[in-house]
Amino acid sequence: MTHADDSTGYPAELRSLLDGRWHRIRELAREHLRGERFRPVAGLGVQEHRERVLDQITAIAGSEMSSYGFSADYGGKDDVGGSVVAFEMLVCDLSLMVKVGVQWGLFGGAIQALGTDRHHAAYLPRVMSMELPGCFAMTETGHGSDVQGLRTTAEYDPATEEFVVTTPDDAARKDYIGNAARDGRMAVVFAQLITEGVSHGVHALLVPIRDEDGAPMPGVRIADCGPKAGLNGVDNGRLWFDSVRVPREALLNRYGDVAPDGTYSSPIDSDNRRFFTMLGTLVRGRISVAGGAGSATKAALAIAVKYGDVRRQFDRPDTGEEVVLLDYRAHQRRLLPALARTYALHFAQEELVSTLHERHSGDAARDERGQRELEARAAGIKALSTWHATRTIQTCREACGGAGYLEENRLPQLKADTDVFTTFEGDNTVLLQLVAKGLLTDYRQEFGELDPLGVARFAAGQFLGAVIERTAARSLIERLVNAAPGRDDESDLYNRGWQLRLLEDREKHVLDGLARRLRRAGSSSDPQAWDVFNEAQDHVLSAARAHMERVVLEAFVAAIDRCSDERTRELLDTVCDLFVLSAVEEDRAWFLEHERLTATRAKTVTQQVDRLCARLRPHAGALVDAFGFPDEWLAAPIALGEEERRQREQRERTAAAQG
């Protein structure tokens, strides 16, 4: 018996909640990305895979899926949120997902965000139609995370009114650039802009890299990055520029321009602020990667849960029947908390996409603080989601044993393809440091220079309300937190307000301790400052994680509040409990060390995680069905009836032998 019967009625409600605001785009993807062209295929060679993916993206280029992120003025849909959701639905092949991201997200997105009308009019239609495949040439071999350290130069020559783009040496070659090795015709090249002998920091220019026949342009050298762990359908390459000349108008000049005579001008005076403003417009890339990681995680869980729901191994001594894997507590423990966290991250992602969308589409004041918050949240969700993907897909592979190691069952590809997500579009460790820095900046702004007395004051308790800024369903969360019993009370672990407060309290305490510790560093030019900061690095990462887990929980709580169907709501409440309590369990050392939990209570948390696993086990199938991935996308035979067929044969055979 499978447990599907217990779950009747859930999928539709659940799916509609998960599908959320951009449900139409999700449905469109489910309908259109079907058939032989989009079927996941295992074991392709690199060239074959690249051709297949090029064919797929070309096919999509005819549809609305290519246009969400672009101005309606030039044929786009002005639907930035939609562009992220459309990207994350490309689970049939993550190489296609990334190729789409390169073309319409990074390359097209940079033209849209950093260029002006002249660029939009000239290029966006051809970007959308794939007539102009392009690259986003930012990363260099020598500088990835540290974008300000890029060393490619674009020096203005007033004599010819051209920029001269130069790769000084191999450390400055552009590296890992998608669309570069084979298909790209043009690249948005990030380079230090120099005019009149002065460097104005990193800017972006459009540089043709191949002619109509696909041959490299004069002065452009292109190399293939060669085979990678995954994503081999994407043609990553390296680019060198040997005094390549492009016209003055090639500069994407929204944030900085050079007049014919070489005069530099910008709406933003500070080189530093301009740089971060420009980077900030590209935040969608990180949000998309987080969404893509979420999709891959869902697909892997769907496969592992469906297989675990039918696969049997070892007899029960009392019945002599073989036990279904998902009935083993150890198996539940591996898959169900990961599933709960996947739900939590889904809702946090949905909220993040909405925030991004609002900032773009509304006339919302583009306040710097809001932008900084968006960027910090994007960095944090990206780090959490991609690490969660890596860990969960690995677990799913192991949970499927040898079958999980076969390409036909998709898990190897999902694992290999997403592996790079933890380091591209920002290394996760660096991103979490950004998050923490943002929190510390808020801290300083609220409380001045963190003098010892001041610190003592926050510790006294006003800090909590001040720095914990809620984005999701503020009033609901306030109400829950305020209604929760005090922390010394032996209150119910299932009280949502208590849970919210526990995570808030951790965040506050970790951040408070960090601020205190960093105060010792003095000014950043102080030789000891770096050492103090360096020694606190783990603390910094913990602060960011604690912050983000609280943000994710709030998003989950807000989502449950949007659910109108009572049974579904009840189920989601249990999923949310498992998310919180397994998070608390994982970090219970911290709660014990800081006397937020007693030893007895910590053990109770572990027991309750076990209990919640048992309680959710019958609904595991419904919870993964609600992701709404067509069987065609999952593709794995072990998740789609093969195992049942074999067991049926075995039963018939055994019965015949006995009969």
Add this chain to the structure above:
Amino acid sequence: MTHADDSTGYPAELRSLLDGRWHRIRELAREHLRGERFRPVAGLGVQEHRERVLDQITAIAGSEMSSYGFSADYGGKDDVGGSVVAFEMLVCDLSLMVKVGVQWGLFGGAIQALGTDRHHAAYLPRVMSMELPGCFAMTETGHGSDVQGLRTTAEYDPATEEFVVTTPDDAARKDYIGNAARDGRMAVVFAQLITEGVSHGVHALLVPIRDEDGAPMPGVRIADCGPKAGLNGVDNGRLWFDSVRVPREALLNRYGDVAPDGTYSSPIDSDNRRFFTMLGTLVRGRISVAGGAGSATKAALAIAVKYGDVRRQFDRPDTGEEVVLLDYRAHQRRLLPALARTYALHFAQEELVSTLHERHSGDAARDERGQRELEARAAGIKALSTWHATRTIQTCREACGGAGYLEENRLPQLKADTDVFTTFEGDNTVLLQLVAKGLLTDYRQEFGELDPLGVARFAAGQFLGAVIERTAARSLIERLVNAAPGRDDESDLYNRGWQLRLLEDREKHVLDGLARRLRRAGSSSDPQAWDVFNEAQDHVLSAARAHMERVVLEAFVAAIDRCSDERTRELLDTVCDLFVLSAVEEDRAWFLEHERLTATRAKTVTQQVDRLCARLRPHAGALVDAFGFPDEWLAAPIALGEEERRQREQRERTAAAQG
């Protein structure tokens, strides 16, 4: 400046300690597995890769490396330990490693262990020479972990004096079988032996699967498993037998035989005991996998540490110089505790191989208890080492950023190839349950039937000395433990005796609690028994882990004791401290919950792990050099000077621009 200067003198001493008893075999591998033939190559297609690996194994087949595990009577070397070490040295391509394991470990090893003279004389020479490539056909699609549940049958027909081998249905097809898809000519097939209408459980038979021309034998169907996540140089396949007849002598008859008239006989009466005895002779496979996982981990760490030791990113504000990655605490935290654990597991592995070797070569009484201990230890080390490999290689990949995602830098292949190690030769979760079961059996044997009063008695304290059986350097460890300050004392975290005692105490306590909990289960036929056991599964896994970590620490301590060079010893002491304290840190929730550490002391452990990372950082290069892998095997350009070359160019270029 690299830190190599700080470490002069270490590598030779360290390497000789690491090379240990089978140093000659390690040196031989380093000398011989060189040149174009054995160079790691990235991005091969499946067919090309299989051909390359076949060529490699054929080349080795001429050397002594193929003969360690076999009887001297038939041209072997009677050096079982050597066969494991030779296997683990095949890091140039893990597909070669696994193919060697299939041919000489599993296939040849089964003939050696389960067969008798007639099989040895007829086949071993051709097994060693690769004239007879073979398969180890145990796993079926429907039964992997549960080997007793295999459903292939071998029914004796006295009329023709043959066995009839049959695959009843697809669930019983042999699956994931190495050498099956392309090269194998013969298979050791595990099947339920039936004679005179009675089944005697699983036995092994030699079944030809291909003729001289490589065509499948009549009645044998062979399919390719298709592309896998990794190890694509190994031709894994599926086998079906449709009433395939083999002569009576094809039965590997050391533990069970059938007379011409069909009478079954065995030196072991119980079907169950016979089965586990037969399986037990194959324990070398698990030990080899643990060794292979260790090698892959070392290679990955060597690459990541060497790159991290030169790669720079982000300026130090006070100096304006870019910081070397390994100077970041977060980077040290990712790599150095993993490196310390790799050392610990290396010494535990060496001890395990020695134990295996002694049992084979000595005239040591083949007592059942000793054998059971060996099997449990093999299962535990295999689980710990392979999970450590998966986790560490993943971390190394991330620590190398985009460069770590390129096949040319070897990490993707190391990751993909070893991924299956956690589930093949025994699923790790199942293996740890075996370990725990072994401990509980000891427990029962020591203390009878675990009546409530009895349990109370152990808890009173005699248990510790009774069940904690030391294998490594017993007297040294006793002395250290006895000299350690009591556990309530605020003693030095660096006191080795205290550390040993802490891990012993955890093991004892976890096991004690588990025994108490399982007592409630009653007899195994009780319907609730299964539920009780199932609910305790996480507890079972913890008990096994706690046991194994203690065993690993003891092996490390014993190894340090063997080191005669004072400076090297000091360094190893620090590595051992980092291993223990990072293990305690990771599980500090347990120590807090069970009042083995106070909150203050737990925080001190974290601080000391930081301090130890800083202290080992200058020696990281020396510690990975001591693994003694030739540059040719590491192969990754980022670890072999490419990054330095680029930085040199960059410096020269920058100087020229400024000059």
